Amino acid sequence: MSRQTWFITTPIYYPSDNLHIGHAYTTVAADALARYHRLRGEEVWFSTGTDEHGQKMERAARDQGLEPPALADRVVSGVKDLWATLHISYDDFVRTSEPRHAAVVQALFEQLKRQGDIYKGEYAGFYCEPDEALWLESRLVDGNCPDCGRPVTRVTEESYFFRMSRYQDRLLQHFRDHPDFVEPASRLHEMVNFVEQGLEDLSISRKDVRFGIPVPDDPEHSVYVWFDALLNYLTTAGYLSEPSRFSRTWPASVHLVGKEIVRFHAVIWPTILMALGLPLPDRVFGHGWLLLEDTKISKSLGNLIDPNALVGRYGVDAVRYYLLREVPFGADGIYSERALVERINVDLANDLGNLLHRTVAMVTQFNGGVVPPYRAGLEAPSLRRAAELAVAAVEEAMDRLELHRAIMAIQGLVRAANRYIEDRRPWALHRDPGAREFLDDVLYNLVEALRVTAILLSPFLVETPERILSVLGHDEAEVRWDATAWGATVPGSVVTATDPLFRRIDSHADEDLAEHPSPRGESPEPDAAAVSPSGISIDEFRRLDLRVALVRECVRVDNADRLLKLTLEVGEETRTVVSGIAAHYAPADLVGRSVVLVANLKPATIRQIRSEGMILAASDGDGSLSIVGPWSDIAAGSRVT
Numbered sequence: 001m002s003r004q005t006w007f008i009t010t011p012i013y014y015p016s017d018n019l020h021i022g023h024a025y026t027t028v029a030a031d032a033l034a035r036y037h038r039l040r041g042e043e044v045w046f047s048t049g050t051d052e053h054g055q056k057m058e059r060a061a062r063d064q065g066l067e068p069p070a071l072a073d074r075v076v077s078g079v080k081d082l083w084a085t086l087h088i089s090y091d092d093f094v095r096t097s098e099p100r101h102a103a104v105v106q107a108l109f110e111q112l113k114r115q116g117d118i119y120k121g122e123y124a125g126f127y128c129e130p131d132e133a134l135w136l137e138s139r140l141v142d143g144n145c146p147d148c149g150r151p152v153t154r155v156t157e158e159s160y161f162f163r164m165s166r167y168q169d170r171l172l173q174h175f176r177d178h179p180d181f182v183e184p185a186s187r188l189h190e191m192v193n194f195v196e197q198g199l200e201d202l203s204i205s206r207k208d209v210r211f212g213i214p215v216p217d218d219p220e221h222s223v224y225v226w227f228d229a230l231l232n233y234l235t236t237a238g239y240l241s242e243p244s245r246f247s248r249t250w251p252a253s254v255h256l257v258g259k260e261i262v263r264f265h266a267v268i269w270p271t272i273l274m275a276l277g278l279p280l281p282d283r284v285f286g287h288g289w290l291l292l293e294d295t296k297i298s299k300s301l302g303n304l305i306d307p308n309a310l311v312g313r314y315g316v317d318a319v320r321y322y323l324l325r326e327v328p329f330g331a332d333g334i335y336s337e338r339a340l341v342e343r344i345n346v347d348l349a350n351d352l353g354n355l356l357h358r359t360v361a362m363v364t365q366f367n368g369g370v371v372p373p374y375r376a377g378l379e380a381p382s383l384r385r386a387a388e389l390a391v392a393a394v395e396e397a398m399d400r401l402e403l404h405r406a407i408m409a410i411q412g413l414v415r416a417a418n419r420y421i422e423d424r425r426p427w428a429l430h431r432d433p434g435a436r437e438f439l440d441d442v443l444y445n446l447v448e449a450l451r452v453t454a455i456l457l458s459p460f461l462v463e464t465p466e467r468i469l470s471v472l473g474h475d476e477a478e479v480r481w482d483a484t485a486w487g488a489t490v491p492g493s494v495v496t497a498t499d500p501l502f503r504r505i506d507s508h509a510d511e512d513l514a515e516h517p518s519p520r521g522e523s524p525e526p527d528a529a530a531v532s533p534s535g536i537s538i539d540e541f542r543r544l545d546l547r548v549a550l551v552r553e554c555v556r557v558d559n560a561d562r563l564l565k566l567t568l569e570v571g572e573e574t575r576t577v578v579s580g581i582a583a584h585y586a587p588a589d590l591v592g593r594s595v596v597l598v599a600n601l602k603p604a605t606i607r608q609i610r611s612e613g614m615i616l617a618a619s620d621g622d623g624s625l626s627i628v629g630p631w632s633d634i635a636a637g638s639r640v641t
């Protein structure tokens, strides 16, 4: 394909009420991807906007005593402010109420009608207002909307239809030929099943909606809100208005959407494009929901979390970091402010903030604030290798839209740099006059690792990378992907001390695990000195009942920053284990993974939870920790001998 622009879209949001953290989630993710591709030197088009027609908007406006356009104007101004607060770098914000969009919708409606893909008929079906979705009776589940389970209302009226059924086979063929078209793969399977049940023609006009785009030559009808909304992607790509940009931009590289609207994007949208003779987007990615406990955060449920307030409390980078790091992108995840605070304290303040602070302090104290020369070869290139691996891992993760993995790779580099300090002990080198050149290399490597970290972080965080670079004596102009290559720090640059990058947030009841610093919950650390030099007998070892266990569920323990509660499947049995590993793993990292459980450890009560065993993890004494597990698939409950 000769397309030159990398084009990413968010859904266009209903401005029926202020947006919440769930909408911010999609938009921040799209922003990180757009920034990443710009960083790589690509031409990027990133669009978002608002979906201002339809019954849902009419009802919301009526409830507030407003006309829909007045409600939309008010909410849209707040949406734009929110995107500014979150530093969303969109190139276009399209409102479906704009004339440029109506022109596209009407022109394409006419084209499809002319070519026989749109015809007039009688619609008899059911409407789900919250989803703005029409259903035939045969698709209802217990008389309710098959997508959301909410009640539907019967509609019988004259309507225009889009001959979607015509495209069923081509669509199935497209799914087969392009297995990456819908991601994650599980969502592709759902779509294949849906289409295999048979595609009906789609009703695409309504008579009872006042605020909609009028059907050309038949203004009694207005265009169905989803047909109208999906076409926004062509409007913003410049269809009709800017043909030369359109040919550079279309098809979209990624439509990023929540999982509940994958069907509109992966079934209805491609069939419309096929009818129009336009190429299909490369990918439709359906991410999961942010949940409060088990319930989706949503306007209709009223359990909104206001991202403005969170940014006010914790800063934009902390909120962006949390949203992109906490939940594996694609899966559902539970929103929790406590988890956000932990991410700030552990990943940002402790790991990243301390690395910068210690590095600047050492360059200041041991070399007068000047980055020393690098004498390649004197110092083993371990940190350089860690940086190169992180760069490659970020590239791979971003190609797969695994944003959380990209951040984990950067975290890995930060931790490697902190370990490097403990390993090389620059303060000891400083005391040894013969180690001057060695110390120079160590300091240079630390500055360089931080510089690379700042560039790698720049798609995700919007203030911190610049701050790191300016502290290190670099400037913003160096933020380019090819500048992640090792060695760009110029010896002689001057570092400057600064305020902490992130301040630790004191969460009141911080669990004091001083006595149990390991993941072992209440059991004491083994006393190395007490291990008999002659070893233990095999019978003694066999007294331990070690089992493979599958993590079924995992949640944080209330008021205990370092504890996770794991629900483990061990053969037929289910066990609960409390483990002090929350500083190293988020619950979502663990679910579905296999661990090794000491199954016959005396149960202990930790934070009023009965913990029935402990899971094994390796730790290297300087803060790194890694859970131990089997190398290949093996049944939960298997004995470890």
Ligand code: MSP
Residues within 6 Å of the ligand: 010, 011, 012, 013, 014, 015, 021, 022, 023, 025, 026, 051, 229, 230, 232, 256, 257, 258, 259, 260, 261, 288, 289, 290, 291, 296, 297, 298
């Ligand atoms: N207007 C349609 C989209 C048309 S696109 C051509 C719409 N709007 S919406 O306002 O309801 O926004 C839905 C989108 O917001 C979801 O697809 C998802 O991207 C995001 N989210 C809304 N609530 C969410 C969560 N609780 N969690 C994650 N994302 C959520 O549907």
